[in-house]
Amino acid sequence: MIFKPQLLSNFNRYPNATCEIARPQQYNELFEFTSPCIVRGQGLSYSDAALLPEAVIETSRLNRFLAFDKKTGRLKVEAGIRICDILPIIIPAGWFLPVTPGTEYASMGGCVACNVHGKNQAKQGNFGEHVISFTLITADQKSITCSIDENPIVFKATLGGMGLTGIIAEVELQLMPIESSYMNVQTQVVNNLAILLSRLSNLAHEEDYAVAWVNPSSDFKQHCSGIISAAHHVKMTELASQQQVSALGYEASEPWSIPKITPSKIINSYILNYFNKWYERHNARKTAPYLQSITEFFYPLDKLTNWNYLLGKQGFIQYQCYLPTPHAEIGTQQLLEILQNTKLLSPLITIKYFGNATDPSGLTFSGTGYTIAIDIIINNEIIWEALQKFDEIVISHHGKVYLAKDVRLSAETFRAMYPAYPDWLTHKKSIDPNFNFTSSMAKRLKIGA
Amino acid sequence: MRKILILGASSAIARGIALSFAQSGDELFLAGRHIDDLTRTANDLHIRFNIACYVGYFDVLKYETHSDFLKDVIDKMSGLDGIVAAFGYLTNPKSAAEFAECKKIIDSNFTGAVSIINLVVDYYLEQKKQGFIIGISSVAGDRGRAENYIYGAAKAALSIYLQGLRQRLCAHNIRVITIKPGYIDTPMVYGRADVFFAADPNKVGAAIAKSLNKPWDVVYVPWFWRIPMLIIKLIPEFLYKRLEKLLPKAKKDSF
Numbered sequence: 001m002i003f004k005p006q007l008l009s010n011f012n013r014y015p016n017a018t019c020e021i022a023r024p025q026q027y028n029e030l031f032e033f034t035s036p037c038i039v040r041g042q043g044l045s046y047s048d049a050a051l052l053p054e055a056v057i058e059t060s061r062l063n064r065f066l067a068f069d070k071k072t073g074r075l076k077v078e079a080g081i082r083i084c085d086i087l088p089i090i091i092p093a094g095w096f097l098p099v100t101p102g103t104e105y106a107s108m109g110g111c112v113a114c115n116v117h118g119k120n121q122a123k124q125g126n127f128g129e130h131v132i133s134f135t136l137i138t139a140d141q142k143s144i145t146c147s148i149d150e151n152p153i154v155f156k157a158t159l160g161g162m163g164l165t166g167i168i169a170e171v172e173l174q175l176m177p178i179e180s181s182y183m184n185v186q187t188q189v190v191n192n193l194a195i196l197l198s199r200l201s202n203l204a205h206e207e208d209y210a211v212a213w214v215n216p217s218s219d220f221k222q223h224c225s226g227i228i229s230a231a232h233h234v235k236m237t238e239l240a241s242q243q244q245v246s247a248l249g250y251e252a253s254e255p256w257s258i259p260k261i262t263p264s265k266i267i268n269s270y271i272l273n274y275f276n277k278w279y280e281r282h283n284a285r286k287t288a289p290y291l292q293s294i295t296e297f298f299y300p301l302d303k304l305t306n307w308n309y310l311l312g313k314q315g316f317i318q319y320q321c322y323l324p325t326p327h328a329e330i331g332t333q334q335l336l337e338i339l340q341n342t343k344l345l346s347p348l349i350t351i352k353y354f355g356n357a358t359d360p361s362g363l364t365f366s367g368t369g370y371t372i373a374i375d376i377i378i379n380n381e382i383i384w385e386a387l388q389k390f391d392e393i394v395i396s397h398h399g400k401v402y403l404a405k406d407v408r409l410s411a412e413t414f415r416a417m418y419p420a421y422p423d424w425l426t427h428k429k430s431i432d433p434n435f436n437f438t439s440s441m442a443k444r445l446k447i448g449a
Numbered sequence: 450m451r452k453i454l455i456l457g458a459s460s461a462i463a464r465g466i467a468l469s470f471a472q473s474g475d476e477l478f479l480a481g482r483h484i485d486d487l488t489r490t491a492n493d494l495h496i497r498f499n500i501a502c503y504v505g506y507f508d509v510l511k512y513e514t515h516s517d518f519l520k521d522v523i524d525k526m527s528g529l530d531g532i533v534a535a536f537g538y539l540t541n542p543k544s545a546a547e548f549a550e551c552k553k554i555i556d557s558n559f560t561g562a563v564s565i566i567n568l569v570v571d572y573y574l575e576q577k578k579q580g581f582i583i584g585i586s587s588v589a590g591d592r593g594r595a596e597n598y599i600y601g602a603a604k605a606a607l608s609i610y611l612q613g614l615r616q617r618l619c620a621h622n623i624r625v626i627t628i629k630p631g632y633i634d635t636p637m638v639y640g641r642a643d644v645f646f647a648a649d650p651n652k653v654g655a656a657i658a659k660s661l662n663k664p665w666d667v668v669y670v671p672w673f674w675r676i677p678m679l680i681i682k683l684i685p686e687f688l689y690k691r692l693e694k695l696l697p698k699a700k701k702d703s704f
Binding site: 025027061 | 486
């Protein structure tokens with residue numbers, strides 16, 4: 001493998017680091033990993049988990065289908081393959097990912113390493129629940145198969161283990177059957193946080209998917225306006241006969257692309273307020289349920305590639321935390337009020353319901369409650385102080401921050417939020433005693449120290 | 450659909466070409482030395498596009514095996530409509546002590562090509578087939594550069610060989626296409642400081658596959674490489690030989 005120095009950052013463009021990065025062309029090159037190193041998929045998490053100045057191994061060329069059983073929905077792929085590469089093959093065959101993150105450009109390896117969740121966490125749990133097995137290349141250059149039956153301890157430690165147990169080289173999944181590639185979507189406007197949260201959890205159980213968009217321009221001390229959208233996969237019986245003919249059609253999205261120029265102050269509060277007002281009004285008009293394609297419903301942000309460049313060269317943070325149900329309303333209210341007081345620029349706030357606390361590694365982002373994600377543009381030094389206050393609130397409510405959206409947790413707050421970390425560390429040491437696999441995130445959180 | 454043999458199929462460009470042909474529904478035979486990698490690609494293309502995709506061992510330097518190899522390919526696919534010669538080897542030996550390396554470059558890029566392509570031509574003529582031959586040469590073969598003249602010479606030889614074949618086989622309606630890639634984003638180019646832009650191998654692969662539907666027989670990929678190469682070819686020798694002093698030195702081995 002040839003390494004070359006390159007300035008790297010993840011999707012949120014902060015932090016950045018010059019890393020020696022290799023891009024193996026053949027699968028067997030993965031065994032030539034160095035010590036230390038970290039593997040990188042598409043770098044789409046908003047974190048520093050796929051950064052390491054010493055060595056980054058990028059898997060984008062190891063992106064092939066290995067096996068696909070159209071009858072059972074068992075799919076095996078090389079870990080560098082992206083969701084958007086998989087969908088054109090599985091959807092027309094009547095299958096879909098049981099759990100999908102918000103971007104179709106994410107790699108399978110990344111989905112496993114972060115144990116991602118979707119808008120259906122209550123019904124399907126996290127991504128790892130549907131992983132049948134994966135191939136892990138370990139620190140002693142062996143290739144092992146991990147599943148519930150084979151190497152179960154390493155299997156669990158890797159689901160959400162942020163790539164720190166070894167190289168996830170191949171992944172085998174159990175897909176979910178679908179009758180059509182249409183989604184039946186309904187939206188409703190709410191003006192009150194308590195109502196938003198309770199409707200969200202109801203819809204998460206009644207429908208297949210539910211998510212809430214919170215208007216960042218709301219005066220959170222008075223009210224909280226937002227839009228809840230919920231959807232289910234459309235069954236054949238719900239389709240008109242004309243639509244039934246092409247029920248499982250898949251059309252790749254033709255996204256618009258923002259050129260990678262980087263003005264740092266293009267987004268300001270006036271533009272955001274205007275956008276938020278428009279967005280709320282636009283969605284409020286949709287009173288009756290409507291149909292959307294899978295791409296439109298699950299990956300709306302992918303319509304505009306490089307949209308992260310709009311938010312400026314300095315990058316942005318996403319603070320995504322989980323709050324258990326009894327504390328969710330108070331905790332969310334506290335976070336939103338701090339956000340409002342500090343006048344930080346937040347282009348996006350979303351809330352999802354979590355109904356499944358399965359946590360194989362001890363580092364999985366799951367639970368029974370709500371997850372609140374707040375994007376914040378890094379344009380002011382007070383952001384770091386504000387986020388520390390966020391941490392205090394989250395810890396006080398027995399919540400946690402999503403590692404895949406973290407660039408600044410301290411080692412102490414991390415340990416407070418993930419009490420199962422010491423057990424995970426024991427497993428990590430058993431499979432990688434010399435800490436061959438490490439990352440900028442692992443160093444920041446003082447993993448192993 | 451067409452039955453196409455791709456030689457040196459583990460390379461990034463060859464994978465791009467195979468992807469394009471598979472998308473069109475062609476049946477493929479992927480040949481090279483890295484059987485594990487080729488098998489992965491073959492399975493992938495079969496799953497995506499439902500085409501038959503065979504895999505076989507091919508070493509361009511083992512000339513004595515080429516005849517049996519080709520018979521095996523034709524046997525497995527029950528015929529052969531076209532081949533793509535995508536194998537190649539690039540290093541930049543300079544001293545006389547490195548002669549073995551020089552020979553390897555010449556043989557991998559030229560002699561081996563002559564060996565296998567001659568066999569394919571005989572087959573086409575014998576079967577009266579209007580098959581095609583796509584040979585992947587290089588812009589490095591357009592004019593000798595101090596950095597890489599052994600590789601450049603081998604590729605230049607390949608280009609002339611394909612050109613002669615083209616003239617000979619024109620009357621038989623056998624298409625011979627010479628592809629001249631510039632910098633393509635592959636392991637051959639990865640990490641080199643002097644590469645200002647490297648094209649996506651899948652896009653290049655698609656352009657190469659499409660060249661069969663177009664009338665031009667010498668194709669630069671990406672197309673714009675035609676322009677700087679034309680200029681380079683037109684510079685008079687007394688100026689050209691002095692260019693090494695004028696152009697910035699590459700930090701690593703270059704084309």
